[in-house]
Every structure is written in C-alpha cells, then in structure tokens.
Amino acid sequence: MKKLTIVNPSDQDFWKMPESYLNMIRKEFAHWEIRELKKFELELSLLKDAHAIIGLPFPANLIRGNPHLEWVHFLTAQIPLSWQKMSKKYIISNTKVSRDSVAEHALYLALKGIRKETFYHSRSWDKDNFGISKLASESTLGIIGFGNIGTKISELAQPLFKEIRFLTNRKDSPAHATLYSYDDKSFFKDLDVVIIATDHNEQTESFFNDPGFYQNLNEEIIIVNISRGELFIEKDLISFLTTNPKATYLADVTSPEPYPEDGELLTLSNVYLSPHVGGRFESIWPKHEKETLDIIKERNV
Amino acid sequence: MNDLKIKLNEIIKTVDDLYLNTSVLDASEDMELKNLGIDSLGRINLFYGIIDYFEIERDESVASNWKTLKDVLLFIESL
Numbered sequence: 001m002k003k004l005t006i007v008n009p010s011d012q013d014f015w016k017m018p019e020s021y022l023n024m025i026r027k028e029f030a031h032w033e034i035r036e037l038k039k040f041e042l043e044l045s046l047l048k049d050a051h052a053i054i055g056l057p058f059p060a061n062l063i064r065g066n067p068h069l070e071w072v073h074f075l076t077a078q079i080p081l082s083w084q085k086m087s088k089k090y091i092i093s094n095t096k097v098s099r100d101s102v103a104e105h106a107l108y109l110a111l112k113g114i115r116k117e118t119f120y121h122s123r124s125w126d127k128d129n130f131g132i133s134k135l136a137s138e139s140t141l142g143i144i145g146f147g148n149i150g151t152k153i154s155e156l157a158q159p160l161f162k163e164i165r166f167l168t169n170r171k172d173s174p175a176h177a178t179l180y181s182y183d184d185k186s187f188f189k190d191l192d193v194v195i196i197a198t199d200h201n202e203q204t205e206s207f208f209n210d211p212g213f214y215q216n217l218n219e220e221i222i223i224v225n226i227s228r229g230e231l232f233i234e235k236d237l238i239s240f241l242t243t244n245p246k247a248t249y250l251a252d253v254t255s256p257e258p259y260p261e262d263g264e265l266l267t268l269s270n271v272y273l274s275p276h277v278g279g280r281f282e283s284i285w286p287k288h289e290k291e292t293l294d295i296i297k298e299r300n301v
Numbered sequence: 302m303n304d305l306k307i308k309l310n311e312i313i314k315t316v317d318d319l320y321l322n323t324s325v326l327d328a329s330e331d332m333e334l335k336n337l338g339i340d341s342l343g344r345i346n347l348f349y350g351i352i353d354y355f356e357i358e359r360d361e362s363v364a365s366n367w368k369t370l371k372d373v374l375l376f377i378e379s380l
Contacts, residue, residue, distance in 0.1 A: 041341035041365070058342055059318040061349040064361070082317035082346075230320055255320050256338045 003068075004032045005046045007055025009039060015056065018285050021292075025054060028296050054292070060086060073295065075288055076279075077102075077148065078228070084201055092295055095148055097287045098279035102252075103152035103197075105278035106226045109250040110157070110193050113222035114139060118248050118272045134192060136160040142191045145198030145227065146170050146179070153195055165191070182207060188216035193224065200228040209233055214240040222248045226278050229255030234265065241268050252278045302330055305374040309351075312377075316350035319343055330371040337370065347373065355380050 006025060008017045026034055032052075037043045040058070047053065048066050054073040060082035063069055072083070074093040083091050112118065116131020141161040143150045146168035154164050154177050164177040167187045173179045180187035182203070188194075194217070198204045207213065208231040217223075217240070225231070229251065241249055250272045254265070257276055265271050310325050322338035334340075339347060348364035351373075357380060367373055 044345070044361075059346040061316075061346045062342065064349055080318045085317070256322050260322060 001031070001033045002051040003049055004029050004034050004052045004054065005050040006034065006036045007047075007053060007058065008036055010056060014280060017055075021285055021289050024289050024293060028293065057083075071299075073292065075292070078199060081200060081202075092299070094288055094291045094295070097284060097291050098281075099148045099152050101281040101284075102149050102226055102278040103156055105252055105274070106149070106153050106195050106197060106224055107156050109224045109226070109252065109272070109274070110141065110195060110222065111136065111160075112272065113193060113224060113248045113250050116248075118250065118270055136162075138162055139192035140165065140190055142167060142187055142194045143177075144168075144194060144196045145204075147197070147199065149226070150195075150197040153197055161193075185216055188218075191218065191221065193222040195224040196227045196231065198227050198231075200231060205231060209236075211236055217244075217247070219244045220246045222250070225249070225251035225253055227253060229253045229257065229259075238264055238268065241270055245270055248272070250274075252276055302371075302374055305377050306370075308377060309373060312350050312354045313347070315354060316346055319346050319350065325370060328370055330369065330374065332370050334367060334369065334373070341365075351377060351380075 004025070006017070006022065010016050022036070035046050035050075037046045037055070040062070044062065047063050049068060050066065051068045051070050052072070053063075053069070055075060057074045057076050057080050059080060063072075069090075072091050074091070075097070076093060077095045077098055079091055079093055114136055115133045119129065119131035137160065139161055140163040141157055142165045143153055144167040146166045150166065150168075151174070154166070154174065157164060158176045165187055166173075166177050166179050167182060168179055169182065170179065196208075204227075214236065221244075234255070237249065241247055248270045249265070249268075252274045253276055254263070254273060259265070259273060265273060306325050313319060313321065313325065320338060322336070323332075325337070328337055334344060344364040344367055345361055348359075348361050352359050363376065367376070
C-alpha cells in the first residue's frame with residue numbers, strides 16, 4: 001500500500017488543516033495509508049518513506065534518502081528555492097487559492113504608500129507630520145512579475161492608475177498594460193509605485209541583489225514587496241531608504257519571519273511592514289479543498 | 302573558532318531555504334541556534350548543506366543534538 005504524508009505542523013490555528021480538508025484527502029486516497037506529520041522534529045521519518053506528500057512547504061533536504069517519493073503537493077503559490085532545482089513533474093502547488101487576497105493586500109499597501117500614510121501617525125494630528133499624497137490617477141504603477149498575482153493586481157489597479165507596466169520575461173501583453181523585459185531600464189522611467197510580485201528564483205534574486213537596481217529608482221519611489229523578503233539584501237535596502245527619505249518601502253514579507261522587534265527596517269519612518277497577512281482570508285480552506293481536489297482529479301492519482 | 306565561523310558562513314550561502322536572523326560571523330559561539338533563526342527544519346537543512354560541502358556521508362540524527370552555534374562549529378571541526 002502506498003503511503004501519503006500530510007504535512008500539517010503549524011502552531012497557528014489558522015494554518016492548521018480543518019477536518020473537512022483532511023476528510024477530503026482521506027476520501028480521495030482511501031486506498032493509501034495516510035499519516036499526518038504534526039511536528040517535524042519528532043516525525044521526520046514520515047517524509048522518508050512517503051510515496052506522496054501534501055501540505056505546507058519545507059526544504060527539499062528533508063526528503064533526502066526517500067527512494068519512493070512520486071510527488072509533492074504544496075498548499076502555497078510559491079515553491080521553495082530548494083524544490084525548484086528538482087524535476088518539475090514532481091512538484092504541484094495550489095497557485096490560485098491566495099491570488100485574490102494577496103493582490104488585494106498589494107493594492108492596499110500601494111494605496112497606503114500613495115496616501116503617504118507611512119509618514120504620519122494614523123490616529124493623531126500632527127501639523128508637521130502629514131505626508132502629501134499623490135493621486136493614483138496621476139501615478140504610474142510598475143509590477144515586477146506577471147503571474148497569477150501580478151495579473152490580478154493589474155486588473156484591480158487598472159481603473160485607478162494612470163499607467164500600468166509589467167517587468168517580465170513574458171511576451172503576451174494584456175490590453176491595459178505595457179510589458180518590459182528585465183534588461184529594459186525604461187521600465188523605471190517616471191515610475192511612482194513598484195509592486196514586487198515575482199517568484200523567488202535565481203534570476204529574480206540576482207536582479208534585486210544587484211546594487212544597480214536602486215540606481216533605477218527615483219527618490220520618491222514607493223516600493224511594495226509581497227513576494228519574499230529574501231529578494232533584498234537588507235543593508236542595501238536600508239541604505240537606499242536612508243539616503244532617499246522620501247522613498248517608501250511597504251512589505252508583507254521579511255527575512256526572517258517573524259521580523260525581529262528590534263530589526264533595523266522598523267527603525268525607519270519610511271517603512272511599513274505587515275506581518276505576512278496577504279494570504280490570510282476567511283474562505284482560504286474551502287478554496288484549498290476545491291483546488292486540491294481539482295488537481296487530484298486532473299492528475300488521476 | 303573564527304576560521305570555522307568563516308567556513309560555516311560560506312556553507313550557509315550555498316544552502317537554499319535557510320535564512321538566518323544574524324550572520325554567524327557576528328554571533329557568539331554560545332548563541333542558541335533558534336535565536337539565529339535556525340529551527341528544527343533549519344538544523345536538518347544546514348546539516349545536509351555541511352555534508353554536501355565536504356562531500357561526505359553522515360547520519361542526519363547528529364543534527365538533532367545541535368543546540369548552539371558552537372555545536373555546529375565543533376561538528377565541522379570534527380570532519
């Protein structure tokens with residue numbers, strides 16, 4: 001009998017798989033032996049003899065020595081770097097579940113940046129501490145990454161912004177946006193807001209790690225990061241934000257997470273960090289259940 | 302131990318999905334791994350990073366005993 005390991009180790013109630021999700025798995029894999037991994041440090045052996053794994057992501061090194069593994073199904077849009085180097089037929093992910101929620105959070109951060117809300121205390125009047133907003137309708141929005149989430153952001157932002165641009169490897173432009181390739185510096189010309197919605201991979205990491213990235217940005221740029229904190233080298237980012245105090249950095253992701261209370265980014269007045277809540281929304285588990293089921297049926301496993 | 306820290310820092314750069322709060326170069330040897338941002342998953346991930354770097358075979362259960370940065374440095378020294 002084949003073995004399926006469900007990776008369900010979160011200590012946060014929100015991220016624990018509900019019974020309805022677990023029951024769906026039990027029903028669909030009735031002919032498999034199903035085990036649930038709740039604590040990595042105690043149950044690593046459940047990854048070593050599994051034929052299949054469904055659940056939250058973990059580093060690929062943890063399946064070393066497993067000769068049976070046929071596929072892994074992650075309940076996240078992004079696939080960890082360590083898995084990207086493995087055969088693609090091996091790895092499945094629920095790419096659409098969090099799309100709308102993350103895109104809406106990105107737009108929220110972008111508007112928070114445009115309203116200059118990071119520069120004043122939201123509950124107090126301080127005549128010397130109000131930022132002066134730009135209008136979105138007079139602003140150009142650039143989105144780095146043209147996947148599910150980037151596309152959704154552009155659809156939400158299109159009625160609000162003067163112009164929308166994508167920085168992407170893709171060539172199939174939507175009607176409401178213009179595409180630029182990664183080596184085209186004109187993407188950054190007169191750009192007011194840049195939303196980073198790209199995958200974390202070797203190409204994007206080297207793009208953002210390059211100190212030349214900051215030379216492309218204007219001094220009042222609003223940077224929104226909903227992708228990965230690891231894309232930026234923190235000291236370079238802090239140096240840019242310190243020398244350009246009118247620039248703003250708003251992010252839902254940090255490295256590490258949780259971000260330390262005494263972390264340097266939090267000492268800057270032009271930074272706003274939300275605690276990785278883009279993917280938290282009420283109907284997430286029913287959506288995971290549906291997309292997982294669709295994929296299982298499609299793959300006929 | 303400083304040479305070992307430099308070596309460990311080099312190794313860490315080669316390990317995907319391992320992200321530390323603080324550079325090991327700035328951390329004291331008695332710093333607990335969890336305070337560096339290395340949890341139980343990170344320990345196993347780091348363990349494989351080390352044995353890949355030295356191209357050797359060891360049992361991963363070794364890593365379950367690591368509590369502090371010094372434990373990792375002593376492991377590297379023993380190789």
